[in-house]
Amino acid sequence: MDLTQAAGNPVYRFYKNPNVRFMFFGALLCLVPYLKDIGVFNAGMLITIGGAIIYSVAALGLNLLLGFAGLISLGVAGFVGLGAYATAYFTKDLGLAFWVAALGAIALATLIGLLVGLVSLRVSGLYLAIATLCVSEILLKTFESFDSITGGMTGKRAAYPTILGTTLTREGTYIMLVIVLVLLMMLTRNLVKGSFGRALHAMRGSEVAAQAMGVNLLKYRLLAFALSTAYAALAGALYVTFIRSSYPTTWTITLSLNILAVVVIGGFRSIYGTILGSFVAFIVPDLILKKLPVIGDVPGLAYIFNGVMIIIVIMFYPAGLIKLFSDARGLALRLVSGKARKAVN
Amino acid sequence: MADNLERAASLAISDLSIHFGGLKAVDNLSFTVYEKEIFGLIGPNGAGKTTVFNCITQFYKPNAGSVKFLANTGETVELVGRPVHTIIKLGLVRTFQNVEVIKELPLIDNVLIGAHTSFKASVFEQALTLPRARREERRFREKAMNALDILGISDRANMLAGGQPYGVLKRVELARAIVSDPKLIILDEPAAGLNESETETLSHTIKLLRDQIGCTILLVEHDMGLVMGICDRICAISFGKFLACGSPSEIQKNKLVQEAYLGEQQGGDD
């Protein structure tokens, strides 16, 4: 096909539009509950896949922070937990609507995220990693001790969301997760393609150039932290309404490291990569490895798997697994054009 | 010299000093760059040239002295004490001795970073690609493309900066400086690492920036051919101290300058 001709073609432009592609991707994810209906999946698998979608939201936030701005955080789990507990408290105890509760939870977490952002102005690298880890641990202790709000070790319950007067089913809630993810993918893409994204790039690539070009490091560090915390808290809100409960044991460093693994495995600065990473890190161990003989019984299997994946990716695929797709496409194109050339000759 | 009196001072440095521990990197230095001038700052390795640039652009806070700049508002302002990121908004932009580009971004986006302060759309507007955000993005992308065109590398606009040859990256830095609509451009060794023909092109570009875009240029450069060829006036320093200031021929004849360069420039450029 003649490409110059194709570029002007409205069908081709529609197909190339990134937002259209995000929606198409979302539509595919929405098919999952129907696969369950025809017996390909069971209900447990729907929860696993929903979980991966939820953690992609948090991982998108971490990718903004780590991939784009070059700032590390090992405290993601704490903020997802905060979003979860706050949403549960706002809906169950205060009787607020789900979306109001979620917005409140996001606002609360973002405020704390901003404080951590202030810390990032003073410390960087390893020290920032430790500082964010400490914040997360403090949050975790809070979840354990504030029984009256968090339910302590017995956990906190929540319900499926009620939207416009109807309470969603599990499948309905799953569809809501997909819709939120797709919206966030669009939003994130817009953000990183604009001057905000370039400022983050500049901050990571060369702080001196960033400053000389007028990027206010204070402002953009705080923005990066605020945004990534907001994403984490949103993930928490989605989690608690989909899983319908929250326990302190979920929000430990293990989860933070798994979300970090998502970004590394999927690919820094890649939106689809983040989703792919989340599906690899959270679905493969549960739905595939656990079914294998012998290996399936190893305790902490997911953890080991993600660790091994990180090492493999860093060593052989530093751009992340998402690069596999473009590499495969490049290879396919070369094969096709090679064949075409032979045919002409 | 007479016509200098009629021109306004673009940048006036007076009694500038900075020391690192016991080392006086810049010692009581004064010089003035007039509008539309191409002004060279020269000196042997370690003389303190980059340090002077860092004091002007506020990466370093000088221990003493003042840096007055005729800003794009028409006012003359003191730069000392201002936050680094606010300097470019006044119309003063710089390049770096060791190129500072973002490897993971295409050349065009690297150049767009130079227009950062011109973007008015909020993060919110950008996230939703509201009309103003879209308009700005389109407008400045075009402007960045023009800048790449001026430097003759627009054909590489969409290639990643990582892996581009050094000469191209030097030009990207220059393009990035241009899109900020500067009144004064400070160039730290723009010809370092360039071959002869690239240096030739560079000197044309610098003249073009002055003559057609109307910028004042202050540059540090070791390539004496380039410096003597394009500078209207030159200031020479050594060990952070002022040696001489004048036209290229005056500087070449100056005994102090010759002494400072003795041993360094033997058999070098004339």
Ligand SMILES: Nc1ncnc2c1ncn2[C@@H]1O[C@H](COP(=O)(O)OP(=O)(O)OP(=O)(O)O)[C@@H](O)[C@H]1O
């Ligand atoms: N941040 C700093 N801390 C300590 N010493 C510094 C610092 N910056 C510069 N110096 C010292 O100040 C002196 C002047 O350095 P500067 O980089 O300004 O020289 P230069 O004239 O640009 O040299 P070159 O031509 O090699 O680029 C050197 O002795 C350098 O080691």
Ligand SMILES: [Mg+2]
């Ligand atoms: Mg230098």
